[in-house]
Amino acid sequence: MSSGFRTFNPSQNYWNPEVYFPTSKEELDQKLILLPFAQLEYGRLSIQGRADFLQAIHHSLSKEKNNIQKSYLRESGLSDLRFETEWKRTLDTIELFENSLRSGYYMFEKTQDFPSEAISIRKIACPIGPVLVLGSSNFPLAYSTAGGDTISALAAGCCVIVKAHAMHVGTSSIVADCINEAREALNLPEGIFTHVLDDGIQLAQQLCADERIHAVGFTGSFRGGKALMDIASARKNPIPVFAEMGSANPVILLHGISPEKRKLFAEKLALSICNDAGQFCTKPGILFVQANEEGQSFIEALKSSIENSAVVPMLHPDIHRNFEHRKSEIGSIPEVKIQQSALEYKGIEGKWAIAETTMPTFLQYPNLHEEVFGPFSLIVTYQDITELTSGISILSGQLTGSVFYEEKSNFVEECIQLLSQKVGRIILNDVPTGVRVVETMQHGGPFPASSDVRFTAVGPDSLFRFQKYVSIQRKNIP
Amino acid sequence: MSSGFRTFNPSQNYWNPEVYFPTSKEELDQKLILLPFAQLEYGRLSIQGRADFLQAIHHSLSKEKNNIQKSYLRESGLSDLRFETEWKRTLDTIELFENSLRSGYYMFEKTQDFPSEAISIRKIACPIGPVLVLGSSNFPLAYSTAGGDTISALAAGCCVIVKAHAMHVGTSSIVADCINEAREALNLPEGIFTHVLDDGIQLAQQLCADERIHAVGFTGSFRGGKALMDIASARKNPIPVFAEMGSANPVILLHGISPEKRKLFAEKLALSICNDAGQFCTKPGILFVQANEEGQSFIEALKSSIENSAVVPMLHPDIHRNFEHRKSEIGSIPEVKIQQSALEYKGIEGKWAIAETTMPTFLQYPNLHEEVFGPFSLIVTYQDITELTSGISILSGQLTGSVFYEEKSNFVEECIQLLSQKVGRIILNDVPTGVRVVETMQHGGPFPASSDVRFTAVGPDSLFRFQKYVSIQRKNIP
Numbered sequence: 001m002s003s004g005f006r007t008f009n010p011s012q013n014y015w016n017p018e019v020y021f022p023t024s025k026e027e028l029d030q031k032l033i034l035l036p037f038a039q040l041e042y043g044r045l046s047i048q049g050r051a052d053f054l055q056a057i058h059h060s061l062s063k064e065k066n067n068i069q070k071s072y073l074r075e076s077g078l079s080d081l082r083f084e085t086e087w088k089r090t091l092d093t094i095e096l097f098e099n100s101l102r103s104g105y106y107m108f109e110k111t112q113d114f115p116s117e118a119i120s121i122r123k124i125a126c127p128i129g130p131v132l133v134l135g136s137s138n139f140p141l142a143y144s145t146a147g148g149d150t151i152s153a154l155a156a157g158c159c160v161i162v163k164a165h166a167m168h169v170g171t172s173s174i175v176a177d178c179i180n181e182a183r184e185a186l187n188l189p190e191g192i193f194t195h196v197l198d199d200g201i202q203l204a205q206q207l208c209a210d211e212r213i214h215a216v217g218f219t220g221s222f223r224g225g226k227a228l229m230d231i232a233s234a235r236k237n238p239i240p241v242f243a244e245m246g247s248a249n250p251v252i253l254l255h256g257i258s259p260e261k262r263k264l265f266a267e268k269l270a271l272s273i274c275n276d277a278g279q280f281c282t283k284p285g286i287l288f289v290q291a292n293e294e295g296q297s298f299i300e301a302l303k304s305s306i307e308n309s310a311v312v313p314m315l316h317p318d319i320h321r322n323f324e325h326r327k328s329e330i331g332s333i334p335e336v337k338i339q340q341s342a343l344e345y346k347g348i349e350g351k352w353a354i355a356e357t358t359m360p361t362f363l364q365y366p367n368l369h370e371e372v373f374g375p376f377s378l379i380v381t382y383q384d385i386t387e388l389t390s391g392i393s394i395l396s397g398q399l400t401g402s403v404f405y406e407e408k409s410n411f412v413e414e415c416i417q418l419l420s421q422k423v424g425r426i427i428l429n430d431v432p433t434g435v436r437v438v439e440t441m442q443h444g445g446p447f448p449a450s451s452d453v454r455f456t457a458v459g460p461d462s463l464f465r466f467q468k469y470v471s472i473q474r475k476n477i478p
Numbered sequence: 479m480s481s482g483f484r485t486f487n488p489s490q491n492y493w494n495p496e497v498y499f500p501t502s503k504e505e506l507d508q509k510l511i512l513l514p515f516a517q518l519e520y521g522r523l524s525i526q527g528r529a530d531f532l533q534a535i536h537h538s539l540s541k542e543k544n545n546i547q548k549s550y551l552r553e554s555g556l557s558d559l560r561f562e563t564e565w566k567r568t569l570d571t572i573e574l575f576e577n578s579l580r581s582g583y584y585m586f587e588k589t590q591d592f593p594s595e596a597i598s599i600r601k602i603a604c605p606i607g608p609v610l611v612l613g614s615s616n617f618p619l620a621y622s623t624a625g626g627d628t629i630s631a632l633a634a635g636c637c638v639i640v641k642a643h644a645m646h647v648g649t650s651s652i653v654a655d656c657i658n659e660a661r662e663a664l665n666l667p668e669g670i671f672t673h674v675l676d677d678g679i680q681l682a683q684q685l686c687a688d689e690r691i692h693a694v695g696f697t698g699s700f701r702g703g704k705a706l707m708d709i710a711s712a713r714k715n716p717i718p719v720f721a722e723m724g725s726a727n728p729v730i731l732l733h734g735i736s737p738e739k740r741k742l743f744a745e746k747l748a749l750s751i752c753n754d755a756g757q758f759c760t761k762p763g764i765l766f767v768q769a770n771e772e773g774q775s776f777i778e779a780l781k782s783s784i785e786n787s788a789v790v791p792m793l794h795p796d797i798h799r800n801f802e803h804r805k806s807e808i809g810s811i812p813e814v815k816i817q818q819s820a821l822e823y824k825g826i827e828g829k830w831a832i833a834e835t836t837m838p839t840f841l842q843y844p845n846l847h848e849e850v851f852g853p854f855s856l857i858v859t860y861q862d863i864t865e866l867t868s869g870i871s872i873l874s875g876q877l878t879g880s881v882f883y884e885e886k887s888n889f890v891e892e893c894i895q896l897l898s899q900k901v902g903r904i905i906l907n908d909v910p911t912g913v914r915v916v917e918t919m920q921h922g923g924p925f926p927a928s929s930d931v932r933f934t935a936v937g938p939d940s941l942f943r944f945q946k947y948v949s950i951q952r953k954n955i956p
Contacts, residue, residue, distance in 0.1 A: 430953035
């Protein structure tokens, strides 16, 4: 019997008073028993019916904006501005899927006739089956209960079971209620959308192993994602897991950038590193900068921008603890200089830090290649193209890779080639944060950035993660 | 040091004299070292360049038809007629991919402009990287060295490394030479196509674990496919495995079929069960027939057709041994009647067998649900729709499911619904053998029929197994 758990208010630095309890075994069984029938029913719904459901979710969420915002701010410590951005993105994503369904963006069926054999074959796209969605800590809306995974799975015709992130169960519960209100308004059966709570990993693991679950969408840590992948592949019937597990997002600064642009780029990068305490999967975490005067002037501009950036609370105490731990790990490497905000802590602020080292040291310490979640970036100076190439080559799979340059050169093209082996999205002369929810977005990357490089977690094509195909072949017998 | 191995001639019932040796560790290392560069080069080739390569493979194979045929017959025991069918299918598949590349069937890139932000994003499809292909035993051409997996991977821009099936290394080597001849004719680098030999599973396992391999295509047994899936997911960087692992291919006979059609269906099914010793992954292995006079007359018609069918050698002694073993396993269940060809063995003939039981027995013995590879089918009689539904529901994932009926009814639609949860292809009033290499084909199914229900192993869309995506986002800075 759990004693219950609470969420944390980072702005006020206290635990919110509401007590939540993990979904009990009995409750869970009652919910899971509804899944097969609900899947059958939802699978039969027309494409327009799915679009109507998304529209109804959009509508019921919109009505609850104030409540959601209040809860969001209390449970995340994020700013009003950030709420507005994420809120808009969440609603825009729902609308995008609704419109993509209505406009025929998805080719849900194809037919071919073979008259000489009196055969016709119709290939149809079908929902893969009930999808387990595990919300992220850093996007309480856009990658959570009514976020991209849930909405793309619903658009594909799949029932969804969301395990709320323990640190924003309040927000998640309001959003879940909105989805259920929309479901009821359209007379869709219970079981199409299920919301469960847990303060640990047990429930997620149990659901991932449950044969009634047919796919998993996850956004979070490498450890969490890999654990789910292992459970999913050890099942009697293995299922696909789409895990988006973060990334260090290397940034390459090439030589020959004019002083004005150097300053512009430094300012943009500083903001991208520090904004909302750098708690983005696409935050630039490694900066490859040439070891010369030009590079040095960029570093100085970057530091002076960062020094002026606001220090804000992190999402919750665990994330803060991990961030502090990672900074001290990196600071303990003798060949790494680290500099951080000197502000006094009032709570769980994410104090920015910038580390600096040379390429040989970078190549030597694998720990330096890994993501540091928070307002941190590691500057790695390179002597020449050979060193830079080794630095890129040693990296594991990443969500993004950025290149800053002034004049187009063959080497820019080479960087693109090199990065296309390593990352899902290459950004030229811009920062990696700010993922657009559009057709051309690839949010995912080679393992360990994500579990399956063939899919994206963002944009209308993210639906393909949750879709299977069936051919129906008819022989006409006279 | 291996003592070498030989292939078997099923028609003559002897081991062919040629001795082959597994690829040595040194040879393998020399071949693998070429992969990264070859992948880079091949990945840069234009779509037209890839199409030209496929065309050149078609051309060089065509010139060697006689040699390939001779070797094929000696190593498989299959008939001239079967060779011609498989040969045509192999060449047609190459042509289909060539044409699909040239005609723009694949959308290899999409661009979106966001003028207000001075951003454009181009999303491109890229080869996933070098693909390991493990040829099947039952299709020495169409699912082997220049078969669907190899050709779709090459069409996707991936280097391919084929481990020849041990029982047709001679045929495989000629085909590999043709591919390499085509590669040389176009001045493409070595390493784009690699051919290796082994008489066991060691080399396949080693390659599946090698970090230079980025995906696997496999056609064969459940045990083999699942072993590869486990190796692939235990790697430092897990990779996708597309394993097509066979199936029992249930067939449902509904009531109300006229005597003429009953006879027609029985003849077609008999041929589908026995043709080429039933060595097809889509062979109908379980027949659900109603327990009444109509069903009985169908069973009699089926048996009399099967009794007249030719008994031909199986592909090799192991397959023959397994077939005999499975027949005796099934025959040992007291509630199962089994009847088989009374012909005397001259070698490794696949003697047809038909087993018969009731639904309650079928539900009781899981062994009856599994594929029997060879000219065998299990008739399961059902009393009513409830029994039939339990029979379908107890099955694991299948490649195909067929329904025979005369009048369309609601229950036909219900069967389609039920089967669409279980199978990749539903066939109405026809046999499941005879997979068409077309856009609308879904060859694959829920696990364990295949490893990933989201992909097909046949048709132009099988390329998507071996493709990843990269977005290139450009910011225009004035």
